[in-house]
Amino acid sequence: xxxxxxxxxxxxxxxxxxxxxxxxxxxxxPGDEVEVAVASRAVALELPGWARVAGHEVIGERxxxxxxxxxxxxxxxxxxxxxxxxxxPEPGPPAILRSGQLRTADWREGIRDVPEAAxxxxxxxxxxxxxxxxxxxxxxxxxxxxxxxxxxxxxLTEGAAATQWDATRDVPWDEAGPLPDFLxxxxxxxxxxxxxxxxxxxxxxARFMAAVNPEFTEVLMWLASHxxxxxxxxxxxxxxxxxxxxxxxxxxxAERSLHSLLEEPDFSASAxxxxxxxxxxxxxxxxxxxxxAPDAATAAAARLAxxxxxxxxxxxxxxxxxxxxxxxxxxxxxxxxxxARAARLVDLSGMSQAVLEALTILAAGSLQPAQVSEGxxxxxxxxxxxxxxxxxxxxxxxxxxPTARHVSDMHTPNLM
Amino acid sequence: MADHARPLLVGAVAxxxxxxxxxxxxxxxxxxxxxxxxYVLFSxxxxxxxxxxxxxxxxxxxxxxxxxxxxxxxxxxxxxLGMRDxxxxxxxVLVARAGDPLTGLRDLVGETLALxxxxxxxxxxxxxxxxxxxxVPIDEVRLxxxxxxxxxxxxxxxxxxxxxxxxxxxxxxxxxxxxxxxAQLRAERFPEAxxxxxxxxxxxxxxxxxxxxxxxxxxxxRRWLDLLLGMSYDDPSLRxxxxxxxxxxxxxxxxxxxxxxTRAMREQGYLPASPVE
Numbered sequence: 307x308x309x310x311x312x313x314x315x316x317x318x319x320x321x322x323x324x325x326x327x328x329x330x331x332x333x334x335x336p337g338d339e340v341e342v343a344v345a346s347r348a349v350a351l352e353l354p355g356w357a358r359v360a361g362h363e364v365i366g367e368r369x370x371x372x373x374x375x376x377x378x379x380x381x382x383x384x385x386x387x388x389x390x391x392x393x394x395p396e397p398g399p400p401a402i403l404r405s406g407q408l409r410t411a412d413w414r415e416g417i418r419d420v421p422e423a424a425x426x427x428x429x430x431x432x433x434x435x436x437x438x439x440x441x442x443x444x445x446x447x448x449x450x451x452x453x454x455x456x457x458x459x460x461x462l463t464e465g466a467a468a469t470q471w472d473a474t475r476d477v478p479w480d481e482a483g484p485l486p487d488f489l490x491x492x493x494x495x496x497x498x499x500x501x502x503x504x505x506x507x508x509x510x511x512a513r514f515m516a517a518v519n520p521e522f523t524e525v526l527m528w529l530a531s532h533x534x535x536x537x538x539x540x541x542x543x544x545x546x547x548x549x550x551x552x553x554x555x556x557x558x559x560a561e562r563s564l565h566s567l568l569e570e571p572d573f574s575a576s577a578x579x580x581x582x583x584x585x586x587x588x589x590x591x592x593x594x595x596x597x598x599a600p601d602a603a604t605a606a607a608a609r610l611a612x613x614x615x616x617x618x619x620x621x622x623x624x625x626x627x628x629x630x631x632x633x634x635x636x637x638x639x640x641x642x643x644x645x646a647r648a649a650r651l652v653d654l655s656g657m658s659q660a661v662l663e664a665l666t667i668l669a670a671g672s673l674q675p676a677q678v679s680e681g682x683x684x685x686x687x688x689x690x691x692x693x694x695x696x697x698x699x700x701x702x703x704x705x706x707x708p709t710a711r712h713v714s715d716m717h718t719p720n721l722m
Numbered sequence: 723m724a725d726h727a728r729p730l731l732v733g734a735v736a737x738x739x740x741x742x743x744x745x746x747x748x749x750x751x752x753x754x755x756x757x758x759x760x761y762v763l764f765s766x767x768x769x770x771x772x773x774x775x776x777x778x779x780x781x782x783x784x785x786x787x788x789x790x791x792x793x794x795x796x797x798x799x800x801x802x803l804g805m806r807d808x809x810x811x812x813x814x815v816l817v818a819r820a821g822d823p824l825t826g827l828r829d830l831v832g833e834t835l836a837l838x839x840x841x842x843x844x845x846x847x848x849x850x851x852x853x854x855x856x857x858v859p860i861d862e863v864r865l866x867x868x869x870x871x872x873x874x875x876x877x878x879x880x881x882x883x884x885x886x887x888x889x890x891x892x893x894x895x896x897x898x899x900x901x902x903x904x905a906q907l908r909a910e911r912f913p914e915a916x917x918x919x920x921x922x923x924x925x926x927x928x929x930x931x932x933x934x935x936x937x938x939x940x941x942x943x944r945r946w947l948d949l950l951l952g953m954s955y956d957d958p959s960l961r962x963x964x965x966x967x968x969x970x971x972x973x974x975x976x977x978x979x980x981x982x983x984t985r986a987m988r989e990q991g992y993l994p995a996s997p998v999e
Binding site for chain 1: 807808811812813815820825900901902904905906907908909911915916920922923955956958959961962968971
């Protein structure tokens with residue numbers, strides 16, 4: 307058999323010779339022979355032990371004439387593959403770039419589509435990579451596309467990454483007051499209520515993060531951005547409450563509502579209850595706060611959070627709509643989830659009076675009767691918009707009108 | 723299910739916690755293939771050989787010195803029931819500092835030679851034998867012994883690392899270790915291996931093997947060996963255990979490669995005087 311020739315220069319084991327031989331032998335079919343030229347007898351002497359451990363075999367060695375020059379060691383490639391997988395495929399076309407950007411929506415192109423179902427035991431295999439056999443079996447709980455997917459995920463995740471903000475520096479904290487005492491108390495109560503709700507918006511997606519099959523990488527990216535957004539919302543509204551030293555209540559009624567949100571085990575039902583209904587309501591609430599805020603810091607915090615909530619609502623609406631399109635009977639499950647939550651919250655009648663009063667004072671900016679009257683009108687208007695928009699989002703999510711009204715009516719008076 | 727009331731019991735030495743992983747994996751393989759196999763771990767090879775001879779275990783996963791002891795006590799009638807691909811063609815290498823003109827054992831006269839644990843075939847018993855076979859009077863070589871693996875027959879590699887360190891530090895002119903150990907130390911970039919070179923390589927011999935008493939049911943022995951040789955390194959459920967055991971392919975094994983160690987152990991008083999070969 308003619309052998310390939312490999313000049314190893316002055317390399318020795320531990321200094322790169324094993325790397326060179328590994329690469330050369332890996333490229334050979336089993337049984338092929340490689341003649342390796344090494345610099346000394348000492349290197350020739352250490353190769354048989356290496357070859358045996360690496361699954362190859364040294365079948366001869368001789369000193370190259372004239373004596374004292376190089377040594378030639380013949381190595382036969384062993385039968386085993388180092389990696390327990392199919393050989394890597396030939397390189398495919400390069401990824402699509404648009405204006406120099408590699409967009410997430412394009413990254414599956416020519417590789418693999420989003421699967422309808424993924425192996426619940428599958429591991430962490432980056433898109434395009436070839437999985438080696440023999441890894442431990444995982445037990446993912448969310449493995450079907452329809453349970454998780456929304457066609458806008460790539461854009462939504464990119465939008466989240468592109469519009470990150472900083473609750474420490476992007477809010478003009480030095481413009482948070484001073485406000486009259488009654489007004490500062492009202493603002494503190496409103497932002498404390500919002501922060502309290504944002505905790506739930508954090509925990510609901512966070513509970514699903516570790517259950518999603520890693521094959522749905524876009525979903526992982528989305529949930530990570532969602533949770534990150536909510537952590538920052540908790541941060542920014544907490545900071546607003548703290549900034550002037552005034553304190554407010556975290557109400558038990560809100561807690562009961564939020565607790566029931568965390569009890570929902572289904573991903574899609576949670577998307578309906580949290581993203582469509584809860585965060586949908588918060589879009590309207592935050593818009594109200596940013597419009598009527600008596601100080602620039604509160605207005606900025608509400609405006610920044612509002613931008614994030616729009617994305618979260620968009621995800622929920624698209625996910626639910628696509629689920630209902632693919633699997634119409636899923637409607638029953640979603641409605642049942644809303645009914646079950648409403649049954650748990652049956653004793654919750656109307657939004658907390660203290661929060662309504664705080665919103666009214668916030669909008670009034672004064673305790674003068676005329677301004678208070680305007681504030682009360684603004685809150686009434688908010689309540690009307692909340693109800694209208696809730697139905698609108700449910701219609702957009704694919705529910706028929708009677709169902710949309712039924713689900714909207716059952717929604718928690720706590721807003722989230 | 724096996725047609726035996728008792729599973730085939732394999733004894734092995736727990737020289738490292740990974741031995742448990744290895745044998746859990748192998749046991750499952752044999753059981754899935756219909757042969758009930760279980761394992762018992764011992765703290766040293768002497769106890770394993772005693773257990774094999776006393777009938778506590780049916781098979782011993784022995785180092786070469788443990789095998790030779792068992793073989794002697796069984797008067798040459800032990801059964802060899804498999805070895806790793808790496809066990810055939812094992813060698814001892816002599817390592818010295820780079821640039822040292824030392825090329826053979828005779829250059830060690832008047833020098834210090836570092837050796838691994840005294841019960842290690844490849845790092846102590848065989849190097850001494852090869853010295854004698856090359857005509858080097860043992861009393862003209864100073865021995866620097868590192869007896870840190872005694873009972874494990876050098877399986878932890880600890881004493882061999884100390885040998886390499888001693889040579890690197892100039893405490894010994896050369897050191898004797900297994901060629902596979904040397905390759906491993908080089909591959910893991912063991913700092914003291916840098917700046918050393920292989921000065922000499924011994925003739926090859928065998929290392930570990932599965933040893934059984936001659937009264938083992940031949941049918942059971944055949945099934946064991948068939949399944950052992952049937953293990954595939956390409957089987958994902960076996961690869962982890964096989965990697966930990968350092969085997970890519972099992973060989974049936976024979977006794978030819980143990981002759982030199984048997985002579986060496988008799989010379990050095992490890993075996994009874996009556997020759998059994």
